[in-house]
Amino acid sequence: MELVTPGIGLLFWQTVTFLIVLFLLGKFAWKPIMSALNERETSIENALSAAEKAKLEMQALKADNEKLLAEARMERDKILKEASEAANSIVETSKQKANEEGARMIAQAREAIENEKRAAITEVKNMAASLSLEIAEQILKRELSDKTAQQTLAQDYIREVTLN
């Protein structure tokens, strides 16, 4: 029974001491300890989340870079393609133009030749005519130098006329 009978002295001292300990430790030990622990945990958490964020940002940046690179590559391909197309079309156009020009020049040349030819023929004809006339004149001059010949010719003409 002695063992389970609380003594007033110890009850008193225990109550007083424990409350003082609770107060002093609460104020000067637990409060700074708990706040420091919380602070440290928050800072660690922040650091971790910041690292995670940085990692994500890096990844986003990398993805962005890759996208940019891909875009640039596509752009380059496009430009190259366009350039080659443009070059091709230029070549094509110039070829066509050259062809056309050639054809036109040939046609022109042909026409000129034709014209020249015609002119030449006309000239030749004229020349031949005048030459014939001259020859005829010469012949006539010589033929008609004597009277018989002139008569014969006149008779010939007349004959011919009557025949017509």
Added chain:
Amino acid sequence: MKRLFVLLFSFLTLTAFAEAPVEGGEFQPGDMITHHIADDYTWHFADGAVLYLPVILVDNGEFKVFSSHNFYDENHETVPYNGYALAHGHIARVDEAGESLEAHGGLYDFSITKNVASMFISVALLFVVFFLIAGRYKNNPKAAPRGIQSFFEPIIIFIRDEIAKANIGPKYERYMPYLLTVFFFIWFNNLLGLMPGGANLTGNIAVTLVLALITLLITVFSGNKSYWKHIFATPGVPTWLAPIMIPVELIGILTKPFSLMVRLFANITAGHIIILSLFSLIFIFRSIAVGPLSVAFATFMNFLELFVALLQAYIFTLLSAMYFGGAVEEHDHADEHH
């Protein structure tokens, strides 16, 4: 190392038997053990090394302070002093002839007994340890813990996370100072009680009563609406059962701290009794051959008690946290559960 332990325990036995009351030459283990686990006005460290603690009496409103040395003569026999004498471990009024008087009214004993002195030592230790640690935290809160700080930090975090947060919930912060204080108070005192010559403070019903009472008061004063509703109008219970339910619930409020009080007291006292009993075997058998066996068992028990010292501090703190948690818990869906 082992030798050291043997030496340690033989020291413990020495102090035990230095003050063992031997009546008629016959060894009385019961008396020795009772004497050992009870409070005392002197502190025997070893034979000849006795600290006489101050006696503080309030006799009908009058303070009387004197050394307990006055109760002992040069042969270490108890003698009456100034109208008071030691009787069965207590101070009682005596008449001129040294006969104890029946009238005890108005005499209150506030002496600094062995338990109180031991408590002061533990408190000093608590202050030294935790103010030192707090200083470290204050000076550089973000630095990694070192030394004694790194020993206590996991324990503090364990109490916060596994005991307070897990059982109380979001309002845990309010109860942290009490939970930490009670945990370390009990643990330190349990360990001090295991020291050779140490006092059986946490195995004293007055100490556990005060601790349990504080837990009870905190529980009752932090009880919210749903806590009281569960006591006075338990949801889902028919109204006509209220005359039975309310007393049961009210008794329930008291049985929780009562169990706290008895558990700590009984566990620590039992540990002391077992270790002392094992040493008593040597003297009961009157044979030195029992010694090694006794010491071996006592060593084992002492290791067990080191564990129990921590376990009981943990259990007291855990259950206190659970009671606080029950008091502040919000029973939003209480009706659906019952």
